[in-house]
Amino acid sequence: MSRGGAMSKELVLRLNNRNYANWLKAGQCLYILTEALCPFTDEKMQNFHQYLLRDMLHLREPCQGRCHHEDIKHSRACNWCLHWKSVILSHHRQPNSMLNWENCTPAAWRTNHWELAKAYMPRGQAHVRTADQCDPSALLNLINFCDCFAIVNVHSSLVRELIRCRNALMHSADMHVTDEWMKKFKVTLTRFVQLFDHVPSMAGTEQKLTQMLAVDLSICAIDVVDDPEMELATDSVTYNVMPEKIFQWEADLLQERLQELKHMAEDETMDTNQLKMLECFLQQNKDLSEKFSGQLQAISMLVAEQRKT
Numbered sequence: 216m217s218r219g220g221a222m223s224k225e226l227v228l229r230l231n232n233r234n235y236a237n238w239l240k241a242g243q244c245l246y247i248l249t250e251a252l253c254p255f256t257d258e259k260m261q262n263f264h265q266y267l268l269r270d271m272l273h274l275r276e277p278c279q280g281r282c283h284h285e286d287i288k289h290s291r292a293c294n295w296c297l298h299w300k301s302v303i304l305s306h307h308r309q310p311n312s313m314l315n316w317e318n319c320t321p322a323a324w325r326t327n328h329w330e331l332a333k334a335y336m337p338r339g340q341a342h343v344r345t346a347d348q349c350d351p352s353a354l355l356n357l358i359n360f361c362d363c364f365a366i367v368n369v370h371s372s373l374v375r376e377l378i379r380c381r382n383a384l385m386h387s388a389d390m391h392v393t394d395e396w397m398k399k400f401k402v403t404l405t406r407f408v409q410l411f412d413h414v415p416s417m418a419g420t421e422q423k424l425t426q427m428l429a430v431d432l433s434i435c436a437i438d439v440v441d442d443p444e445m446e447l448a449t450d451s452v453t454y455n456v457m458p459e460k461i462f463q464w465e466a467d468l469l470q471e472r473l474q475e476l477k478h479m480a481e482d483e484t485m486d487t488n489q490l491k492m493l494e495c496f497l498q499q500n501k502d503l504s505e506k507f508s509g510q511l512q513a514i515s516m517l518v519a520e521q522r523k524t
């Protein structure tokens with residue numbers, strides 16, 4: 216983003232809104248967590264994939280007919296792909312729930328462990344190729360649903376609680392969360408991180424999250440934003456954050472929120488009020504609307520089309 220002028224004022228106004236800043240920080244915490252979980256989930260899936268291939272010889276057979284995810288859904292795929300389907304289901308913690316087969320390229324299950332992982336994720340992962348392209352919801356759902364993550368029942372409720380927090384954040388129509396909500400979120404987050412304290416890539420994560428939750432994003436003087444590196448105060452330290460970085464945090468979260476709205480629109484489960492509120496927010500924040508209004512318009516058109524039919 217460019218600095219100075221109207222853009223900076225908009226950013227300052229947003230960051231001075233405490234509940235919006237909370238929303239942003241909570242979202243950023245989930246990204247910090249995702250980054251730490253990424254190498255762990257990748258390695259786990261790789262081992263799980265190898266274990267399956269070692270254990271069941273028929274999973275080594277190549278697909279016989281370029282099966283499509285629709286073929287899997289309607290159980291008309293080739294035998295080898297149908298074997299994969301039944302193995303995936305047998306390792307799913309809720310095999311009776313709707314699986315998002317459209318995430319997957321069945322013929323690649325044999326050779327690519329992340330294609331296997333995507334079967335346990337929420338929709339919208341078809342374009343994803345590797346673990347580091349996954350958003351927080353994707354990795355949390357993978358951990359929740361695939362039983363290669365040997366978490367016992369008492370722990371799986373913690374994973375589900377964090378998924379609920381993530382959903383509350385992404386479904387918040389005004390992109391605001393209260394201090395009260397943040398307190399509960401912090402407890403959930405800490406308990407989740409402690410579940411994985413044996414994982415090497417999680418080392419230092421608790422500290423990073425504490426720092427993020429403690430940072431004060433409110434800025435009183437516009438000159439501070441014009442300074443390329445802002446010093447933001449936390450309880451114990453000051454911490455340099457570039458305004459560009461904060462803008463990137465916002466962009467990542469808005470992208471995820473738009474994706475969520477798009478899915479709701481496709482499922483016809485969207486409250487159009489949510490769309491209006493986001494539209495209004497983008498109108499007031501020209502710096503963000505430049506980037507996102509095209510996508511928002513596409514969703515509005517989708518909703519309008521559905522109304523006609």
Ligand SMILES: [Zn+2]
Pocket residue numbers: 277278279280281282292293294295296297321322
């Ligand atoms: Zn096949």
